[in-house]
Amino acid sequence: MSFLELAKNRFSERFFSDKKVEKEKLDMILEAGRIVPTACNYQPQRFFVISSDEGMAKLKTVTKFHYNVPVMILMCYDDDVVWTQPNDRLLPNYNSGDQDVSIAATTMMYEAEELGVHTIWIRGFDAKTVQEVFELPDNMIPVMMLGLGYPNENSKPNPWHFKRNELESFVKYI
Numbered sequence: 001m002s003f004l005e006l007a008k009n010r011f012s013e014r015f016f017s018d019k020k021v022e023k024e025k026l027d028m029i030l031e032a033g034r035i036v037p038t039a040c041n042y043q044p045q046r047f048f049v050i051s052s053d054e055g056m057a058k059l060k061t062v063t064k065f066h067y068n069v070p071v072m073i074l075m076c077y078d079d080d081v082v083w084t085q086p087n088d089r090l091l092p093n094y095n096s097g098d099q100d101v102s103i104a105a106t107t108m109m110y111e112a113e114e115l116g117v118h119t120i121w122i123r124g125f126d127a128k129t130v131q132e133v134f135e136l137p138d139n140m141i142p143v144m145m146l147g148l149g150y151p152n153e154n155s156k157p158n159p160w161h162f163k164r165n166e167l168e169s170f171v172k173y174i
């Protein structure tokens, strides 16, 4: 399968079965997040793998979008490590954390897809609450979560999945 076919086949999974994600597959998905490009190669991405009963119980208090996933990866950046651009005139105190983590998460998402593991990208949470509930230090900034698992019998793409604008609306040749 070409990469473009893989990318077109992916959709956000919201109906997960109880089946666990195999350790070998989880390790490959995490590896995909390790080797990504980051600003200045500072590598501020940090992955917290939530799969224990205790972790899942905490997860359910911080987001309603947990979808009973067997594994949720809380993806953060380390604010003490991330590349910064303090003099950006449009975005003062800019840092690349969101970009670095999003590249890691996207790469992991497609690695999972290739392995037959379905995914859901979650940003429906309050970052401070996540920090507090998971007892993360202040420099650990939650960016998003990546849910991983296998589909159950109700699995289907949300109608939003099929609503993609035409290429012309995104691209301008200047």
Ligand SMILES: Cc1cc2nc3c(=O)[nH]c(=O)nc-3n(C[C@H](O)[C@H](O)[C@H](O)COP(=O)(O)O)c2cc1C
Binding pocket: 010, 011, 012, 013, 065, 121, 122, 123, 124, 125, 157, 158, 160, 161, 162
């Ligand atoms: C930055 C971002 C945040 C998202 N947050 C959530 C979320 O909190 N809950 C949820 O159910 N889906 C979330 N999604 C999934 C999107 O709703 C989904 O990708 C979009 O509707 C397109 O559908 P598709 O992924 O099936 O193609 C998020 C996706 C992105 C990229």
